[in-house]
Amino acid sequence: MIEVSGLQFQYNKQEQLDFPDLRLPPKEHAIILGQSGSGKTTYLHMLAGLKKPQAGQIVYGDTALTELSGKRLDKFRGQKIGMVFQVPHLIAALTVSENIMLASKLSGISVPREELDGLLEELGLSKKKNAKIQALSEGQKQRVSIARALIKKPQVLLADEPTSALDDRNAENVIGLFLEMANQHGTSLLVTTHDKRIKSDFKNFVTIGA
Amino acid sequence: MNILRLPFKYLMAKPLSTVLNVLLFAFGIGIINLLIIANKQVSNNLVNNAKGIDMVVGAKGSPLQIILCSIFHIDFPTGNIQLYEAEQLARKRLVKNVIPLALGDSYQGSRIVGTTAAYVAHYNGVLDKGDLFHNDLEVVLGSNTAEKLGLTVGSTFTGQHGMSEGAYDHEGHAYQVVGVLKLSGTVLDDLILCSVPSVWEMHAEEEVHDPHEAHEAHEGHETHAQEEKRLKVVSDLHRSDLDSSMQITSMLVQFRSPMGAVQLPRMINEKTNMQAAIPAFEITRLISIMGNAISVMNALGIVLVAVALLSVFISLFNALKERKYDLAILRTMGGTPIFLLSLIVVEGMLLMFFGCSLGILLVHGGLELALNSLDTLQKSGIDGTIFYREELYIVLMALLAGVVVAIIPAVAAYKTDISKILGDK
Numbered sequence: 001m002i003e004v005s006g007l008q009f010q011y012n013k014q015e016q017l018d019f020p021d022l023r024l025p026p027k028e029h030a031i032i033l034g035q036s037g038s039g040k041t042t043y044l045h046m047l048a049g050l051k052k053p054q055a056g057q058i059v060y061g062d063t064a065l066t067e068l069s070g071k072r073l074d075k076f077r078g079q080k081i082g083m084v085f086q087v088p089h090l091i092a093a094l095t096v097s098e099n100i101m102l103a104s105k106l107s108g109i110s111v112p113r114e115e116l117d118g119l120l121e122e123l124g125l126s127k128k129k130n131a132k133i134q135a136l137s138e139g140q141k142q143r144v145s146i147a148r149a150l151i152k153k154p155q156v157l158l159a160d161e162p163t164s165a166l167d168d169r170n171a172e173n174v175i176g177l178f179l180e181m182a183n184q185h186g187t188s189l190l191v192t193t194h195d196k197r198i199k200s201d202f203k204n205f206v207t208i209g210a
Numbered sequence: 211m212n213i214l215r216l217p218f219k220y221l222m223a224k225p226l227s228t229v230l231n232v233l234l235f236a237f238g239i240g241i242i243n244l245l246i247i248a249n250k251q252v253s254n255n256l257v258n259n260a261k262g263i264d265m266v267v268g269a270k271g272s273p274l275q276i277i278l279c280s281i282f283h284i285d286f287p288t289g290n291i292q293l294y295e296a297e298q299l300a301r302k303r304l305v306k307n308v309i310p311l312a313l314g315d316s317y318q319g320s321r322i323v324g325t326t327a328a329y330v331a332h333y334n335g336v337l338d339k340g341d342l343f344h345n346d347l348e349v350v351l352g353s354n355t356a357e358k359l360g361l362t363v364g365s366t367f368t369g370q371h372g373m374s375e376g377a378y379d380h381e382g383h384a385y386q387v388v389g390v391l392k393l394s395g396t397v398l399d400d401l402i403l404c405s406v407p408s409v410w411e412m413h414a415e416e417e418v419h420d421p422h423e424a425h426e427a428h429e430g431h432e433t434h435a436q437e438e439k440r441l442k443v444v445s446d447l448h449r450s451d452l453d454s455s456m457q458i459t460s461m462l463v464q465f466r467s468p469m470g471a472v473q474l475p476r477m478i479n480e481k482t483n484m485q486a487a488i489p490a491f492e493i494t495r496l497i498s499i500m501g502n503a504i505s506v507m508n509a510l511g512i513v514l515v516a517v518a519l520l521s522v523f524i525s526l527f528n529a530l531k532e533r534k535y536d537l538a539i540l541r542t543m544g545g546t547p548i549f550l551l552s553l554i555v556v557e558g559m560l561l562m563f564f565g566c567s568l569g570i571l572l573v574h575g576g577l578e579l580a581l582n583s584l585d586t587l588q589k590s591g592i593d594g595t596i597f598y599r600e601e602l603y604i605v606l607m608a609l610l611a612g613v614v615v616a617i618i619p620a621v622a623a624y625k626t627d628i629s630k631i632l633g634d635k
Binding site for chain 1: 213216219220222223535536538539540541542543544545546549628629632633
């Protein structure tokens with residue numbers, strides 16, 4: 001269960017932002033809608049513990065994320081939260097499998113080789129296992145970033161604007177993939193977007209800046 | 211994948227920049243390392259080869275030249291001295307031991323030194339094969355010389371006049387190798403040793419053949435029997451009471467007491483036709499002369515190292531800008547700020563370590579290559595296979611330098627506002 005309540009955030013001397021509450025049961029999915037500049041990414045970063053809210057609470061199961069700091073926060077994020085961005089941001093110096101396994105190493109979660117192979121198989125990346133990042137298409141890179149987020153079996157997968165640069169068909173494919181992978185791995189999924197095309201794919205949603 | 215391999219992977223992802231930085235640092239460290247090796251080994255060789263020799267007496271001229279020629283065999287003689295003068299000096303109460311040297315010939319770049327068994331004993335020379343020279347035209351080879359010339363006991367060769375290759379041969383008189391010495395790490399290794407009369411005979415013969423000097427040679431040189439007697443005289447000059455008109459090149463002298471150093475050089479320089487040179491003084495002077503060149507080279511090495519450090523700093527700083535998303539992503543995956551700091555520091559240390567190691571290996575490998583291919587360097591006594599503790603210190607200093615140049619980019623990485631970077635998309 002993810003519970004968010006009374007979140008407030010203020011950038012330097014700017015207007016204070018109030019964010020909607022959220023209650024998401026385990027393995028459920030939700031979409032966070034809002035116009036550009038409404039604070040969707042800020043909201044997502046607070047959920048990931050990358051930004052500390054001035055007020056409010058974020059609770060994952062029995063852990064209050066807003067109470068964590070330093071190493072404990074980094075460890076929690078590493079183990080419980082997977083993140084995917086609009087741009088995959090893969091490490092070009094590493095191969096596909098090294099990029100994915102790096103996430104498990106950093107989170108301290110040991111992942112058997114077979115699990116990696118299985119995940120690559122699910123995402124259609126088996127043949128690209130040892131490929132350089134530069135050799136991948138944009139779609140393949142996006143899938144590698146999903147694999148990287150899922151390899152450590154996170155409690156929640158946070159995706160920031162994953163479809164904003166895609167056409168209708170590809171947007172549908174990507175969201176379909178996210179939902180499929182989240183369901184297969186028993187992970188909650190939270191997607192921020194200003195793209196109303198994908199609203200119908202989710203039964204839960206919150207709107208920011210409405 | 212081991213997380214510590216990540217900095218290595220980053221370096222390998224930019225091979226050109228990495229290789230240039232490593233090479234730049236390697237050259238700087240190489241120059242400094244070369245100076246350390248040269249300084250240590252040359253100084254040690256100078257001191258070791260001059261050990262037990264309190265004074266060298268030669269013909270009037272540069273004292274440094276006398277030392278370089280008579281102890282290190284790397285310069286030409288200043289001339290010859292009369293044997294009777296040498297004998298008179300040897301009889302002095304303050305003189306403990308003397309060793310005569312007669313130079314003038316060589317064979318394929320290796321010097322032929324006329325001397326006595328005392329010379330071999332002075333450097334603790336030990337026979338590997340055969341025996342010492344006892345008769346005229348018998349020679350004993352130093353270890354390096356035997357290997358270089360491919361000669362062994364029983365081989366014969368004809369000496370060449372002068373110290374440089376390409377001079378005319380003393381035809382008609384062949385030296386015979388009767389012994390080969392073991393490697394001693396001293397000047398003995400690169401010499402061809404024979405008796406003083408062997409050298410006299412070689413040149414007396416030559417002078418007789420010279421029509422202009424034949425008469426003088428006939429009058430001024432003694433018979434072979436007399437020359438053999440001279441050998442005894444020369445080997446134990448204290449007991450000699452023979453009149454002597456023969457010449458030798460120089461004489462290595464050991465004092466009986468420190469008073470010798472006070473009285474004898476001055477007396478020799480003022481009252482004889484000979485020149486006294488004190489090895490300790492001349493070596494200090496030589497090291498001082500070399501010191502200026504070493505200082506210039508050292509400065510060059512330090513400049514290169516400084517440029518390399520600056521280059522590595524710039525590389526790391528640029529890498530930090532290029533990799534800001536990588537660093538942010540690493541944080542989202544659970545990497546701590548300390549982990550990001552460590553990544554940059556380890557990368558700087560790796561560059562320094564590779565540069566330093568390459569510099570050290572290049573110097574040792576290059577020295578060995580040069581020593582094996584250049585005869586002139588073989589006489590320097592430098593050994594490229596010897597590693598010094600100072601080189602370990604250089605590696606440690608390089609690692610420390612790696613930390614220093616990486617610290618600013620590393621702190622910047624530590625302070626990365628990942629939310630801001632990821633928010634920029």
